[in-house]
């Protein structure tokens with residue numbers, strides 16, 4: 577990395593908001609080691625050193641293997657609570673003040689975790705994390721696209737049933753592979769989620785072309801786009817995103833790991849900014865892609881040629897693009913400004 581040590585320490589202390597980060601995908605070796613110790617019959621080693629080796633990113637197939645191993649360790653409501661609370665601890669260590677965590681409840685309920693207990697576990701962790709670390713969490717419930725329409729029905733039911741819907745839920749998403757999983761088929765589910773007051777934040781244009789982003793905007797009423805990487809291929813789409821103020825949730829290292837983009841130097845981040853599109857910087861599945869949010873900001877600073885003030889503006893983009901209430905947004909933005917003003921080189 578060519579960033580100055582000073583820029584790196586600025587980023588480390590900078591109050592940040594994260595908008596695109598997955599619940600299970602945020603399980604660090606430390607957290608997985610705790611979960612593995614609770615379930616000795618699993619094939620996942622509880623030994624931290626062995627786990628760190630297991631987590632070393634090799635290729636996308638290996639990432640899926642790691643991801644599924646962690647999914648297998650989430651067996652009880654207490655596992656869900658532990659994962660959620662400990663993910664918040666890892667975020668707080670990076671000065672993340674607010675995060676919209678993407679949760680796939682279908683993965684847990686289909687494995688037999690009671691839905692009421694699942695909701696109670698995440699809410700309990702959210703409240704504990706806020707009082708203990710000062711990190712505010714909100715939820716995005718996403719449809720695992722590869723699991724078909726049955727998973728879409730189940731996810732929208734969990735997200736809109738008044739007796740179940742958790743207080744922290746703000747948005748509705750769609751993840752999983754894009755190839756062979758056309759976005760328009762999910763329209764009725766997004767319509768129901770939006771009618772219930774949830775924001776629409778599907779993944780689109782990560783591994784398929786800009787037409788998928790158009791589909792997400794038109795059929796799923798997307799208010800932000802998860803990744804949206806291939807939007808760079810369509811100037812009309814870039815203009816539309818800029819004109820309508822639809823932010824992209826950019827996750828640079830993830831895009832390289834999944835081969836959505838070949839190299840960081842070829843990443844279209846700068847093209848988005850030059851086209852007037854609002855970009856936010858995110859980490860996606862950080863430990864599994866050997867990154868964290870601070871590293872992603874450092875990558876973005878290099879790709880965009882930003883100094884401390886530029887990085888602070890980027891952090892404020894995420895605050896503004898979040899679904900936090902106005903008072904909450906103002907509070908974090910003010911914190912970012914105060915931090916930046918007090919930095920010796922700005």
Ligand SMILES: [Zn+2]
Nearest residue numbers: 751779802860
């Ligand atoms: Zn994602």
